Amino acid sequence: MPEATHGTRYGYVLDGDGPYPDPRTRRQPEGIFGPSAVYEDARFTWADDEWTGRDLRGSVIYEMHVGTFTPEGTFEAAIDRIEHLVELCVDFVEVMPVAPVPGGRNWGYDGVDLYAVNETYGGPDGLKSFVDACHRNGIGVILDVVYNHLGPSGNFLHPFGPYFTGFSGSYWGEAVNLDGPGSDEVRRYFIDNALQWLRDYHIDGLRLDAVHALHDKRATHLLAELSAEVDALACALGRPLSLIAESDLNDPRMVRSLDAGGLGMTAQWNDDVHHALHTAVSGESHGYYEDFTGLRALAKVLTRGVLHDGGHSTFRGRRHGASFEGVAGHRLVACLQNHDQIGNRPMGDRLPMTALKLGAGLLLTSPFTPMLFMGEEWGAATPFLFFSDHVEPQLRESEDERRRIEFEGFGYTWDAPHPSDEKTFQKSKLDWGELKDEDHWSLLCWYRDLIALRKALPELSDPRLDRVSAEVDPDGKWLVMWRGSLAVAVNFGTESVTLPLEVGSVLLASDEPVSVSAEGLWLPGQALAICRP
Structure with a gap:
């Protein structure tokens, strides 16, 4: 017209x-x-x-x-x-x-x-x-x-x-x-x-949902x-454009x-890193977390990118994935939390602050591209629930049952609030007033310090997986990830430990006191420290 x-x-x-x-x-x-x-x-x-x-x-x-x-x-x-x-x-x-x-x-x-x-x-x-x-x-x-x-x-x-x-x-x-x-x-x-989106809205990249x-x-x-x-469009615009695939194919x-x-994606989401981190800091082992229990699984994903690289997946009941040898770590987008991993829990509950503290310390010193989920940086107490507002009565009323069926076998007791209830949506909104609380503010400062250190020290953003190594306590209490000459030491246990590390200085620690002696690095319970030899 x-x-x-x-x-x-x-x-x-x-x-x-x-x-x-x-x-x-x-x-x-x-x-x-x-x-x-x-x-x-x-x-x-x-x-x-x-x-x-x-x-x-x-x-x-x-x-x-x-x-x-x-x-x-x-x-x-x-x-x-x-x-x-x-x-x-x-x-x-x-x-x-x-x-x-x-x-x-x-x-x-x-x-x-x-x-x-x-x-x-x-x-x-x-x-x-x-x-x-x-x-x-x-x-x-x-x-x-x-x-x-x-x-x-x-x-x-x-x-x-x-x-x-x-x-x-x-x-x-x-x-x-x-x-x-x-x-x-x-x-x-x-x-x-x-x-x-990339041309008319000046968007810099697309995350492609469930490409599998x-x-x-x-x-x-x-x-x-x-x-x-x-x-071709990036060449015409003169700026980099990224494509990030969500794929569970490994x-x-x-x-x-x-x-x-290959398929030419800039990067892909990496669920294996999430699962290993989540299991280590939460202790959960239900559903797809079963294969990720124990710190050896965490050590493998930190050094090889994925856990399932052709071996058996218990959750799937078959062999899964292939080796990511030769793939740069920045091509794997890793997280401690995201909308799926929180929102697909019945109550949309987030990790507690101590778990976030340890998990973020490893995530933000890892060779991957780290991703945070809104509110994570201050330990938001508000849940992120699944919500919808279908107009048709049949879709509206059946949404809760549809979700229950979707997550059968995941190990949850499905007692989620109804997705169509407006209260479900309202409860999911961030409460920015939490930042006035000392504990929330302290966690935010920890996240800021970790990101600042990652950007200041080239060892922490180095994406070469063959430059990463990890050592695990036989008793499953602690893990040390080496990033070049830097050691990221984590005590997952509740009791203090002395790690046999030759440490010259502690650059950043989640908890005080952390001390260095001839015996090694002393860490209190549930603490993380980034150190130089």
Whole structure:
């Protein structure tokens, strides 16, 4: 329509049915069941002209959910908290999915209208303003996107073409048609969506949700095609662009370059590091934690990247993974907590402060790309629960049962609050007032000191796994990780120990007193120290 201008509402009628939203709608001002609206990118004025991008190497990532990061739950309110991230000294903010969703609250993985931005958060201009503010403060932005399925509510793609395969591709929904008849344009739909965020929204990288659920048997996998397109765009824009895959395959081809026969991802999430750290600091051994009990498992992931490198996985009941020998550690994004590992627990409970203190000490001195989850840095007491707000009564009422079935066999007693209850969402919002408490503030200072030390000492950001070694106490009380000439010593036990280390100085310690003698390094119970010989 020549007369259509910025803000004009419109929809499509197909064979007498509709109107439907535009499959590539840039704005849904009335939500997923309303009309599309024309959105003109050029109307937004950017102020990040001096931003030249940020490389993932040597970086620290901070994952956040816009709706629960602040009481207001908007991009505008999140901008007011950027100074906190600057002082923490993180390099990237990773924003959980922002596509429109049913109702007013959702994690974002039930999104539809993938080219649009949730109006609850502030719409497309809100996201641009947030990215602009991050860039002006020296922080890059990674956006979490979901290409393996669309949400069950408000998905109007079916009438427009063969977007789906007709079979359930994963637990979360119908598989996307990436390799069947008509799949050329379907692939283009997702690739163009990725390019839109990087080009029009100045996003610095994408986190690709559950790529193991992408069903693609074509000679060139969608991820390889996407990698080539993003590389070309990075050349045109003159700034680095990153692709981070969430994959549970433990397949090193994911992060190998295209010319080496890989899929060309910049990095991938590494669950093995999380599981080993979590088991060591919490003592849990249920479900998929079973194989990670004992400090030898932790020592292996710290030095080899993964635990399951072709050996037997008890949880899966089969052999799993392959060796990551030759893969740089920065290509593995590791965490102590993330939205899944907290939110997929029935009560959304976080690790206690002592566990965070020890786990963060190892994570932020490891050879991997560390990622924090919002509030972790001060030991937030608020949970991060699973919440949704489906409009259809059937979906709304069955959500709790769906979640219970999804996590059968994980070792939980499923007593979670109902996802559709607004209180579930409200309880998940961060309480920034906790920073006035001495214990929370002390933990925040510990995280700040660890990140500052990581950036100051090249040994701690060195991604070469063959330069990392680890020594474990036969009784399972302590572990020492060597990073070049630096020793990261951890006492997981509750009683003090003397480690047989020749230590010249202690650079940073989680607890006092820590002392050095001819016998070695004395550590109190549940303490960590970073030392020079």
